[in-house]
Amino acid sequence: MAVYNALLELADDHLVLGHRISEWCGHAPMLEEDLAMPNMALDLIGTSRTLYERAGQLEGKGQSEDDLAYLRGERDYRNCLLVERPNEDFAHTMLRQLYFAAFMHPYWVAAQQSSDEVVQGVAGKAQKEMAYHIRHAGEWVIRLGDGTEESAARMRDAVEALSIYVDELFDSSLAAQEAEAAGVLPSRADMRAEWDKTIAQVFDEALLAFPEVPFAQSGGREGLHDEGLGHMLAEMQSVYRAHPGARW
């Protein structure tokens, strides 16, 4: 059960962030980004699908990936708070992406040693995709941070707004701790050094400084979310809830 819950946390992180960035589809400021956003969303949602399917198998109660994605309310979602933050502007969106990918890349590299064959398989692919996300989001953070007065100000606002959600990335819930002890998942805290290094490298070029974080906001792993997640899920789940069991 602990492994099931830990895999759900991981799957929820990917689905929620994937859905968030898919909201840019058709609204991105230029064609290139209109292609990039849904492509990055596909990576994340694809990863979540395999993780949900695996979680359902391990739980053994016949829950499918659709059941897990579409039939749980926001209090049942266990994603970290960073990934559900609203898109706001491009500065927020790209910084959120960089923060997450800079965490997930070393995480998936380590997860290639997982005792679970499916996690191993996901890790092999996802670590390469996350390297791509770091590069894409990193380039934007640099372009905006070291850009115009306006873009630099927006980038600094994003850093100010999102940095309180960073520490939660490295906290392992009880379920995650058990899955880590069992060798299924790597320890989240171990990713800190690599994360700091990636962010320092990008911030240095972007002329940004990582702020003093007054307090670290957490709660996502216990199902305590911002109001926005409920709105997001309501939209994401509306078709499936109107047509339960629908397949496509």
Added chain:
Amino acid sequence: MSATAKQTRAWEAAAAVPDPEVPCVNVAELGILRWVRLEGGVAVAGVTPTYSGCPATLAIEMSIEAALREAGFDARIERVLSPAWTTDWITDEGREKLRAYGIAPPEQAAGSVRALFGEVSVTCPKCGSTDTEKLSEFGSTACKAHYRCRACAEPFDYFKCI
């Protein structure tokens, strides 16, 4: 038909399926068809998705299954996640076909993340010049980026190294 002949027939039927988004190469040349085994009377094909969220995965699996049935086998698909697909699995013939189709094949094995902002030099599939520039990190599908050749001015897709 001998077991070996059947095995060959099943492999050839499955391997002939073209990729739905890059139809110039088939699933064997792309390296996503890993193996075909005969288990009892059933032909089982092992398929590895290119990307986590590749929307063509299901269509490819269904096409391979249909091709095997067409060739007279009961068929089943097994999705093989590990080891993960890499562009290194594209065969030499596949790379040549991509180039002829106007898509630059991947230049090198997946780069290290430390070389975050390092640019690879991509060769234009039309004129062979290496004087090219990246227009977009993501192209018409998740597996491609978009480039332009400065020498012949032709825009082209580049199959990303992953």
